[in-house]
Amino acid sequence: MVVCDKCGRKAVYNRRYSGQKLCEKCFIRMFEARTWKTFRSYEPLGQRVGVALSGGKDSLVALHLAHRYLPPSTELVVISIDEGIEGYRPTTLDEAKKHTEELGLEHVVKTFKEVYGVTLDEIVKVSSRCSGDKDPKAFSPCTYCGVLRRHLLNRSAHELGLDSLITGHTLDDETETILMNYLRGDLGHLMRGSPHPPKKPGFVPRVKPLREAPQKEVTLYALLTSLHPAYVECPYAHLAVRNQYRELLYNLESWDPGVRYSMLRAYDQIVKALRAYYPSPPLNRCHSCGEPTLHTLCRACTLLEKLHLGSQGAEA
Incomplete structure (x- = not known):
């Protein structure tokens, strides 16, 4: 034994x-x-703290640890985003609702349909027609989903008066993003992904308590503490570009255990040095929705414009 x-x-x-x-x-x-040590590195989190809850194991673990770790005086508000993915999101939202009710927390659900006037499933259909290509791989639903979800989370956090927003990003998520942005030469996104970026008007600070926890360990913790929900895979997951980077990092970790931690530590140090040479440019307000952006239109409104949908819910 x-x-x-x-x-x-x-x-x-x-x-x-x-x-x-x-x-x-x-x-x-x-x-x-x-995890508690990581939480402390973000202090102070503020009086009113949000938790982005998808209903998957990562965000459920983050929610329960936040509920246990944060002082009783902290107001925890749970935010879930319904992108409108048939056969997937309703199941995870049920899981999210169950856990927030058990903990007695405020639970706010925002939908793509009510804010943007369109679901992700509808966006995929419109995009296929716009591209003139029936092959779904010609378009990445994950691009639209990620951009619109982040946009809606930030907007909702502002509307709810939150001081910070907890997410369930793991070590795997962080290192995949670092590798993608580095290989794409995307310095802007590379610098914005650091754990403690400078505060910017219009952006609610993110808190990532699982940032140093490997996905495998989050999964095991969820199983051992009875937090593991029924597994439901997003029907668009196989189209994500991120999959290639995930596989590459998985292989690297198999050959050299701990390489993801080395990457994260190096990244955190490099970003500190980069900020000294590349100060953050001033932000504008999106002409359509009012969210902060470097351009005339924010990324979310730009994507919707490309599909000739406009920012239908941006001013609602």
């Missing part, structure tokens, strides 16, 4: 990057200790 390096009980997890074998109790304790 493989035993825990900490206490001698039966091990349930081999943490290859640290060389440790951990039992259930020690794994949970170490996972929570690291």
Whole structure:
């Protein structure tokens, strides 16, 4: 029997990057200790704090840890986004509703349909017609979904008077994004992804308590603490460009355990140096929706304009 390096009980997890074998109790304790340390690095979070909850395991873990970690005086408000993905989002929203009710928290659900006048499923159909290509791979629904979801989260956080917004981004998510932006030469996005970017008018600060937690460990923690929801995969997930970067990093981690941590540490140091040479340019207000942007139109409104949809809900 493989035993825990900490206490001698039966091990349930081999943490290859640290060389440790951990039992259930020690794994949970170490996972929570690291998450709480990450939480503290973001303090102060403010009096009214939001949690972006999709209903998936990552955001559920972030929600429950925030509920346990943050002082009782903190007002937690849960925000869920319904993109309008048939056969997928209703299931995860049910999971989100169940957990927020159990915790007795305010739960706000915003939909693409009510704000933008169109669902993601409808966007995919319109995009296929606009491109003149029936092959769904000619268009990435994930681009529209990601941009519009972030736009709506920030806008909703402002409307709700939130001081900060907690998300369930993991170590895998962070390093995939770093690698994508680096290989694309996207310096702007590379600098904006750091854990503590300078405060900018119009942007609600993000808090990422799972930023240093590998996806595998978040999944195991969710299973061991009965937070793991029924698995439902987004029907558009296989089209994401991010998949290629995820596979590359997975292979690198298999060959060199801990490489993702090395990448994250190096990135955090590099961003500090970059800010000294590339100060953030002043922001404008989007002429259509009023959200902060470097251009005349924000990215969300630009994408909707390309589909001849306009920003139908931007001024609602």
